[in-house]
Amino acid sequence: MTCLELKGVSKRYDGAVQDALHALDLEIEEGEILGVVGASGSGKTTLLRLVAGLESPTTGELRIGGLKVAGGGAWVPPEKRGVGLVFQEGALFPHMTVEANVAYGLRGLSKEERMARLHYLLAMVNLRAAALRYPHELSGGERQRIALARALAPNPKMVLLDEPFSNLDPNLRTYLRDQLLAIIRKVNATALVVTHDTQDALVISDRLAILRDGQLVQHGPSRDVYHTPNDAYCARLFGPANALPEAWSGVAVGKGRPWIRPRELELLENEAPGTLEVQVHATQFLGDQLGVLVYPIGVDRAHEEPLLVHEDLYGHLHEVGATRWIRLRSIV
Amino acid sequence: MGIGRAEWRWDRWLIGAGLLCLVVVAPLVAVLFGLGQTGPEWGHVASTLLGDYLKNTAILAIVVSLLALLMALPAAWLVVTHEFPGRRVFEWALVLPLAFPTYVAALAYLQIPEMLIPTLVWVREQFGVDAFMLAQTLLRYGLLSVVLASVLFPYIYLSARTSFAHHNRALIEASQMLGQSGRATFFRIALPLSRPAIIAGLSLVVMEVLNDYGAVNLLGVPTLADGVFRTWFGLEDRVSAIRLAGLVTLIVLVLIGLEYAQRGKRSFADARTEERPIERCRLGRIGGIFAVICCGLPLTAGFLYPAWKLGQWSLLNLRDSVPSHFLPMLGRSLALAASASLMIVSVGFLLAFTARGCQSRSWKGLLRAATLGYAMPGAVVAVGVMMVFGNFDQWLDSNVLLSGTLLAVLFGYLTRFLAVAYQPISAGMDRLCGRLDEASQLLGDRRGRTFGRVILPLMRRPMLAAGMLVFVDVLKELPLTMILRPANFETLATKAFGLAKEGRIHEGALPSLAIVMVGIVVLIPLNRSLRGGGEQA
Numbered sequence: 092m093t094c095l096e097l098k099g100v101s102k103r104y105d106g107a108v109q110d111a112l113h114a115l116d117l118e119i120e121e122g123e124i125l126g127v128v129g130a131s132g133s134g135k136t137t138l139l140r141l142v143a144g145l146e147s148p149t150t151g152e153l154r155i156g157g158l159k160v161a162g163g164g165a166w167v168p169p170e171k172r173g174v175g176l177v178f179q180e181g182a183l184f185p186h187m188t189v190e191a192n193v194a195y196g197l198r199g200l201s202k203e204e205r206m207a208r209l210h211y212l213l214a215m216v217n218l219r220a221a222a223l224r225y226p227h228e229l230s231g232g233e234r235q236r237i238a239l240a241r242a243l244a245p246n247p248k249m250v251l252l253d254e255p256f257s258n259l260d261p262n263l264r265t266y267l268r269d270q271l272l273a274i275i276r277k278v279n280a281t282a283l284v285v286t287h288d289t290q291d292a293l294v295i296s297d298r299l300a301i302l303r304d305g306q307l308v309q310h311g312p313s314r315d316v317y318h319t320p321n322d323a324y325c326a327r328l329f330g331p332a333n334a335l336p337e338a339w340s341g342v343a344v345g346k347g348r349p350w351i352r353p354r355e356l357e358l359l360e361n362e363a364p365g366t367l368e369v370q371v372h373a374t375q376f377l378g379d380q381l382g383v384l385v386y387p388i389g390v391d392r393a394h395e396e397p398l399l400v401h402e403d404l405y406g407h408l409h410e411v412g413a414t415r416w417i418r419l420r421s422i423v
Numbered sequence: 424m425g426i427g428r429a430e431w432r433w434d435r436w437l438i439g440a441g442l443l444c445l446v447v448v449a450p451l452v453a454v455l456f457g458l459g460q461t462g463p464e465w466g467h468v469a470s471t472l473l474g475d476y477l478k479n480t481a482i483l484a485i486v487v488s489l490l491a492l493l494m495a496l497p498a499a500w501l502v503v504t505h506e507f508p509g510r511r512v513f514e515w516a517l518v519l520p521l522a523f524p525t526y527v528a529a530l531a532y533l534q535i536p537e538m539l540i541p542t543l544v545w546v547r548e549q550f551g552v553d554a555f556m557l558a559q560t561l562l563r564y565g566l567l568s569v570v571l572a573s574v575l576f577p578y579i580y581l582s583a584r585t586s587f588a589h590h591n592r593a594l595i596e597a598s599q600m601l602g603q604s605g606r607a608t609f610f611r612i613a614l615p616l617s618r619p620a621i622i623a624g625l626s627l628v629v630m631e632v633l634n635d636y637g638a639v640n641l642l643g644v645p646t647l648a649d650g651v652f653r654t655w656f657g658l659e660d661r662v663s664a665i666r667l668a669g670l671v672t673l674i675v676l677v678l679i680g681l682e683y684a685q686r687g688k689r690s691f692a693d694a695r696t697e698e699r700p701i702e703r704c705r706l707g708r709i710g711g712i713f714a715v716i717c718c719g720l721p722l723t724a725g726f727l728y729p730a731w732k733l734g735q736w737s738l739l740n741l742r743d744s745v746p747s748h749f750l751p752m753l754g755r756s757l758a759l760a761a762s763a764s765l766m767i768v769s770v771g772f773l774l775a776f777t778a779r780g781c782q783s784r785s786w787k788g789l790l791r792a793a794t795l796g797y798a799m800p801g802a803v804v805a806v807g808v809m810m811v812f813g814n815f816d817q818w819l820d821s822n823v824l825l826s827g828t829l830l831a832v833l834f835g836y837l838t839r840f841l842a843v844a845y846q847p848i849s850a851g852m853d854r855l856c857g858r859l860d861e862a863s864q865l866l867g868d869r870r871g872r873t874f875g876r877v878i879l880p881l882m883r884r885p886m887l888a889a890g891m892l893v894f895v896d897v898l899k900e901l902p903l904t905m906i907l908r909p910a911n912f913e914t915l916a917t918k919a920f921g922l923a924k925e926g927r928i929h930e931g932a933l934p935s936l937a938i939v940m941v942g943i944v945v946l947i948p949l950n951r952s953l954r955g956g957g958e959q960a
Contacts (some may be wrong), residue, residue, distance in 0.1 A: 145596055169599045176600040186615045195611075196601030245602060374869035 093157070094249050094281040095119040095142060095250050100151030100162070100356075102137050102305075111137040113305040115151070119249070124275065124282045126296030126313070128289050128328060134305040135285040139251050142283060143176050144169035156248045175242030175250040178258060181234040183226035189213070189237050190222040196245040212240040215274055230257050232267045239271055251279040257289055268294060285335050289329045293317060318352070326350040333398045336387050339367055351419065353401040358383060358409060359416040366416035371409045372397045385417065440777040443770060444793035449840050450807025451672060451795060457810065458669035460568065462662030476650040476667070483568060483639070484632045490572035491628050492799065494721035496621070498608060500719060502596075505589040506703040507711040513718040515947065518581060520725030522942030524899040526637020526917065527935040528574045529567070530923045531729030533641060536562060567642040573725035575631050579624035580721075586620035587613060592702065605704070608760045619685065624884055628680040633675060634800035636902035637920050647671050648800040654908075655806070668806040675798050706805035730939065736932030746933065748913075753937060756914040758827070760897040763836040764890045770837060770884060771844030774866060776878060777850050779884050794842035801839060801903035808907060810834045821922075832907045839903060844889040851885025852878070891945045898938055 102112040112134040119125045126327050127135050139151065140146040144160065144167065152162035155174065160167040173179055183192050194209050213219045214226065216236035235255055242250050255271060256264045272295045286292050291384065292299055293313050300310040301324075309321045320326035323334070332350045359366060368388045375382035381404050384397040400417060402409070426736040501507070502514045520528075524539060537744055539562060547555035590613060598608040614621075632646075639646045645653065655664035706714055742747065778790060812834075859877050861918060901916045908917065915934040922931035 143596075143600060145515065145599075169596070170602045170604060174600065178593045178597060180590065180593075182597040184594060184597070184612060184616075195598070195603075198602065241597075242599070 092123045093279045094123070094155070095283065096152075096154040097142075098152045098154075100141060100153060102134075102141060102146060103149045110149070110305050112148075112302075114140070115275060115305075115307055117300060117307065118282060119281055122279045123297050124272075124284060124295055124370050126292035126299045127283065127285045127302060128287065128292045128299060129302035130328070131287065131344070132304075134192060135287075135302055137304070137305075139176075139283065139285045142249075143174055143251055143400070144172045155401075173245070173248045175245070175247035177235070177238045177242045177250065177252045177255050179254045180231075181226070181238035183229075183234055185226050188223050188225055189218065189229070192226070192237060193241045193244055195241060208244065212244055213400075215243075215277070216240045216270075230263075232263045235259075235267055236270065236274075239274060243274075243278060243280065244378045247280075249283065250275070252282060252284040252286075255284070255414060256286070256288065271295075273323055293329070300374065301328060306382055320350050323350070331399050332413050334396070336390075338389075338396065353382065353399040355420050356398065356400040357418045357420050358385070358400050358402055358407070359418055360407065362416050363374040363377055363418065366418045369398065369415055369417050371411050371413045373411060374409055377401070380404050381409075385415065388414075402421065425553055436777050437781070437783075437786065440774050441789055443774065444789045447770070447793040447838050447841055448789075448795070449798060449811050449907060450835070451792070451811040451813075452807075454665065454668045454672050454747075454807040456669075457662075457665035457806075458673070460521055460662050462660065462666075464654075464660040465663050468658070468660065468663040468667070471668075472645075472650060472654070476645060476647045477643050478635065479639075480646040480648075481813065483571065483644065484629050486564070486568040487571045487575065487626055487632050488625055491576040491579055492621075492625065494572060494944075495624070496583055496614075496725075497717040497878075499580050499583035500586055500613065501714045503584055505710075505714060506701060506705040507714040509715060509718070510703075513722065514584075516722055516726070517718060517720070518577050519943060520797060521577045522895075522946050523574045523725065524637065524901065524935075524938060525631070525635050525727055526641060526901055526916075526920050526923070527733070527938060528639035528725070528729045529570050529641045530919065530928055530931055531732040531934055532566060532570050533923065533928050534732075535566060539555055544603040546661055563644055567638060567644050568641070569724065570638055571632060571635065572628075573721060575628045576721055576725065578627040578631070579621060582620040582624035583617055586617040590616060594609065597798075622682060624684055626678060629678060630675065630798050632800075633671060634902075636800070636802055636905075641920075641923055648802045651800075651802040652902070655947065665745075665806055665810065665864045668803040671800055671803050674929060675800075676795075679795070679798055681685045733932045733936045733939065735779060736929040739929055740933050746930070748918075749933060751916060752913055752918055752934065754915055755912075756898060756916070756937075759832070759914060760894045763833055763840070763897045764893040766833060767837055767840055767844045767893050768848070768886055768890045770813055771841060771848045771889060772882065774841075774845060775849040776874060779852060794845050795839065796838040797842035799839070801900055802906065803902040804835055804839045805906035808903075810836065827907070827909055827911060827913070832904060832909075835903045835907050836893075836900070838895055839900070840893050843892050843896055847885050847889045847892070848882065851882060851888075888949065891949070895942050895945045898941055902913055 097115050097117045100112060100115045100117075101110050103110045115138065117125075127138060129135050137146065141148055141161070142155075147166065150162070152165075153160050155172060158167070160172055173275055183189075184195065187195070190209060190213075193212055194205060197205050197208060200208065208367055209222075209272045210219065212277075213222055216239060218233060218236055218240070221229060221233060221237070226237070229237065232282055239250075239252075239255075250334040252271075256268055257393070259267060268291055275295075284292065284295060296313050298311060299313045299316040301308050301316065309316055316325065320329075320332065323332070326332035331353050333353065333356070334353060335349050351383045362368065369385035370388060372384045372386050372392075381402045383402050385400060386392055386395070386397050398417065428522060495737070502510055502517070543555060543558055543562070546558045594612055594616070595608055597606075598612045603611065609810070634648060635646070636648050636652060639649050640652075648671065651664050651667045651671070654660045654667060774790060774793070778786070781787070808831055812831050816824045816826055819825075859881070888933055899916060900915075901920055904914055905917055908914070913921070915938050919931045919934040919938070922928070922934075
């Protein structure tokens, strides 16, 4: 069943000359996690705030759980939408304990039910011991887990996460990402995650939506979006990508693969069927792998970009000027 | 040799500034010592008057605080978080009542008890003398409370407005997303988060109530500050007046301590959260009308009504010609305020410059003591100044007496208003000058040269702002001036009060209006700079 549905949704802020979000059509199924990625100013946060009810669309319709919440004269305020929101830095109420924060949105429950729900939520985020502490006594990761527990407390129809892992150090980030994902999966929540970190988006999302200048430029299952980007913007959002060399088009990979990831290419010392002859231009030490920049033989180096191949650090030596052949790896 | 931040020691500058602080704080110390004095009349004052003074002061402080909160908080919340007709005007106009000294506002309201005489007579006829007396007392207390709250609420309004505007927008949105209405969000999130700011504003209101002499005197509710006057001039019992002043000083010190202690509890404020300005929500028709009433009522009570009354009476006065005494008195008041500002800003500047980077606890304590005068009632400071000057005169044992000269008035202003000049200058110095004095010293300039070549030119604007604030405060000041002024020396404030006291309220309107006009000229740019300092436009 469709949990969230946007039809032709546009948003233009007062005094702006162009839409922050333009004619957006998007759906999220129940229990699905949709990652929304895009550069700064692409409209990610506007989309999230429209769904939350913190902004109203200029045109178009929004439905949550089949109920029209905005557009066409309808308007359901944020407090009545049944949507949870996890803010960038948690936005925990600093004058309340962890317990009071999580219980803030619980209403219409008896004292026992309330306590039981509270204990369940705190146990779920593994922070029962922190119940009586204040937000400033928690670490960044703990605060985000409490923020998620607070957002999930009233059993929302869906939960929105706004850059939930930004401003955390890389180790904590990975740990927290895995934890939040596990919790969301456990309660089978529908989630919309806005992030500028495409690595996070790839790990946690079932489907991805890419925004550029307020427009949806691509959406689909995460793997498809990663491997078959529509254009240079979608391709390079997820890291380096090579444009398909002209000499190869229609020969090796055919239609639908205009962009190739460095890791999808393989360097061979000898020619083989379906390979392209190249010359090593430079190498880059990338930590756990080696970046090799190569030019196909005969291209105009002044006007063409080199191809980037990610090679195993402990593999062959590739001296600058050496002749090699590149081949496309098969994707599992 | 100059002194860097890292290596402070008690050099000539610091010793000089320390001595200056001691001189400034001397009147307050003298008053506290006065607590130990005993006189034959004290027993009488303590048994018959002190109870009433304390009771009246406490009732007024509580009622005025509640009324001021009621006027300030809804207005501040509405102008920061909602959009409604006239919001932009209300935002700055709600500060205007601060231009009214309490006795000037009281003067504008003095006709109301007269207008209600038929009602009081009716009460007496219907319910008897006791009910009449009760109604009269309630009227006096009620009117005084409304007058004081109407002109003092902007202290709370300003601090609450700034605090609401700086709230993390995400916290308000989080509350909404968790199903809470706007009202619940206000009471459960916005108010608790702003508690320190609101209490800071509230403590200013309470201190102004303690300080007030003019309004309580005009409306006949004797408080402690009024009591100091009555015992000194009415009973001619100096010892009891000094003891009363000492008692007020103690109460103020306790209040300052309480406010300071609650400020320490701000630790829950989450400094790490990103702060975004609050987005205003547009109110519907009914909501808009409610908002206009919430903002319009306090503005009317604290500014529009008294301004209208004063304007009307002044025009009546001016119909024939400007009263002959007015212009010389205006010139005298402005000259006194200007010279006091110049002196106080110079001292404030010197202290702020000397204090830069100094970590010495005794020096900081001394500085805090020297700036305490602002919290003390003018009458108490005046009593202290008279004690210090009286002793000095005795010690000199000559025919030239310092008491009762303009020097005593200026010294009183220095003790009372040093904090008004010191705070903006010190803040400006921290913001503007950074480590420039260290750079100047490393380039070979001695401290005095650094002072003249680097700090002074950079500090012009904060000093001007400080000077304007002191100027208005001196112009409005009443009790201190009344006690310390030379014989027959009238300022706008003393004249306005004197005329009102004689029942010539129409004549008192013109000097009152002059004080208010000068206040407005200073308040508007000041309020703008406050809003520019971080609040959303």
